[in-house]
Amino acid sequence: MIRVVLPYHLRNLARTDAEVTLEVPEPITIAAALDALEARFPVLRGTIRDHGTLKRRPFIRYFACKEDLSLESTDTPLPAAVISGAEPFLVVGAMAGG
């Protein structure tokens, strides 16, 4: 089971807690984690990744273990600490600035 932390607006949309736990089939990559998240909460489809292209939306970031994984290939395996459940995978709404 991996832990995924959602931003405020997406947890409201999905009507869930900030942190959700997901069973993700191996290999446990960024894409696999997001696939599992969207399968569990279909209302999130299109809010993190575009429909069709599955491209990350511009103001979404993926963090884990103090690293920014946003620009990594989505086929990149998640860090071992995320896979073990010791650390969460964070879906983050980027800072607005200003």
Next chain:
Amino acid sequence: MSSVRVLVGTKKGAFILTADGQRRNWQITGPHFAGWEIYHLKGSPVDPNRLFASQSSGWFGQIIQRSDDGGKTWNPPGTKPEDLMGPDGMPNGKSNDFRYAGEVGTHKFYDGSQHPWEFKRIWHVEPSLTDPDTVYAGAEDAAIFQSTDGGKSWKELSALRSAKGHLWQPGAGGMAVHTIILDPKNPGRIYIAISAAGAFRTDDGGQTWKPINRGLKSQYELPDPDAEVGHCVHRIALHPSRPDVLYMQKHWDIMRSDNAGDQWSEVSGNLPTDFGFPIDVHAHEPETIYVVPITSDSLHYPPDGKLRVYRSKSGGNDWEPLTKGLPQQDCYVNVLRDAMAVDQLDDCGVYFGTTGGQVYCSSDGGNTWQTIASHLPPVLSVEVQTLR
């Protein structure tokens, strides 16, 4: 006993204002979808408890919400609370899947190059006049979508973009289908308007479209003031009893057509300025129309700091200011294109919302006004349902 329900979309959520037919005492609920931009929400004329809302965010994109109980509870179409809580029977998550049909194609971009259409958000939802499951959505980048399953899935009526779409060029506010009007007497006829592209009409349910911009003149905005497309149409309105008579607030100029948009003529008359965004028609007097003049394209606030609705009882040209109950000094708000509406009560109510978060109501056709909400987020849209 009649009542009214005012649906207000704002930059930080939706609000629902209700009152009985007297329209004196108001209750406000909300914010619904707190923190999200609600460009527009509107009820089905067939089933007034069915409401559709466009919810969007620069971060998280587009969501469509639907209520089947008059705005008490909401769900993205195709979902139910019990579905979301159980491990099985999950909805398919298609209600926000707006894909351009076929070859995506290109439009003219700011730098003059051709640029592919990119979906950004839904500006306007327009429920069918006859079927509660059919609803239209106006998109940025400009396109019209149709759902026939209550908003669960959407299909583009892509022929619109064949109406010289390669020549459309976004203005500073983007390029969006912001106005959709369904002809109550001719089921195949739909009017739409697009900022910086113009007005368009289909007579066959969206299979073919044509520009209807003859007579519009944009001498300061276009190199050819009489161009077939490119005019910045801000809003169109009609009275259901005479759907061939159209009123338009263009960027500058109030326009009127008596032949379904085939030809327009200017009816700005004695207005202090003919720049503005909304325009609407009295519920029972097809020649009585309302606009809110704004100083200019460079100064998006009322002239002289005085918020004045102007009314013409002659279908244009002769206008009178309506000021009783509206701020007449130090007022520098704007009223956006989708932020005016009328109710259907015998003494027609007129409503509008401002970028300063006020919503005003006149229960006597505009003669006097009351503030029915004072401190909402900037108002993007106002719709009214008359409930009997």
